[in-house]
Amino acid sequence: MVVLGQLGGLSGELRRQYSGEGSLRWREGGGAGASFVTCSIIRAVDSTKKVTTCYNGANVQRLSCDTGVIQVDSALYGRKDKETCSEEIPPNQLADTTCSLAGTTALVKTGCDGKRECELNPNTVRTSDPCRGISKYLQTIYSCFPAIHFATCEGSLADRRAKYK
Known part of the structure; x- marks a missing residue:
């Protein structure tokens, strides 16, 4: 801003x-x-990064900028494809690829924008279950901007x- x-x-x-x-x-x-x-x-954008954290209740997503500060572009908690975080997941838990929790970007922005480092547990973002029975992940796309x-x-x-x- x-x-x-x-x-x-x-x-x-x-x-x-x-x-x-x-x-x-x-x-x-x-x-x-x-x-x-x-x-x-x-x-000037220092870099743009995409971080994906598979949801298993214990994983933590880490965002960081070597120089500058974090600006979250978008965040998804849910599922957009059948490939991401699919290892050892039954096919029926990958079926819904239009699953996303509304408001995820705003929650991640609130917790991370303007910081050099940020850690998020998907449990803190998961305010409700957007698609029962579907394996979900937290995917964040962010940029690193100079502080000035x-x-x-x-x-x-x-x-x-x-x-x-």
Whole structure:
């Protein structure tokens, strides 16, 4: 999450929150004196990882970033295919491949986003059983982002200083 606070050269306190990468454009002020401000948001991904933990009641899922912090992209508790975590599992327990627990991504994000390391027991994510009789797993896709994000705003005091040096 990037928070753009008071931008030099603009009147008043201007706050915007933005999650992601790209640009923001908004109008500052009103009437004939209004101006547009465009900010480019740059976030470098250190790496993207996928971790799968088979559910057996005892396994723990570990997420970690060598540099930067965790940002969970998606998480699944359930089953999306017949191959993942299928070793020694009877075929009837692999049959439902449309099984997932709603809200899993939000739970994993709450526990892990912004941390360098995170451990999750699938029991803490399993708030209910989305498909009885089906073997399930916890699969998380996450990225490692540097803790610092850069925002360059066209029309800001910092931008004007860079242009006239």
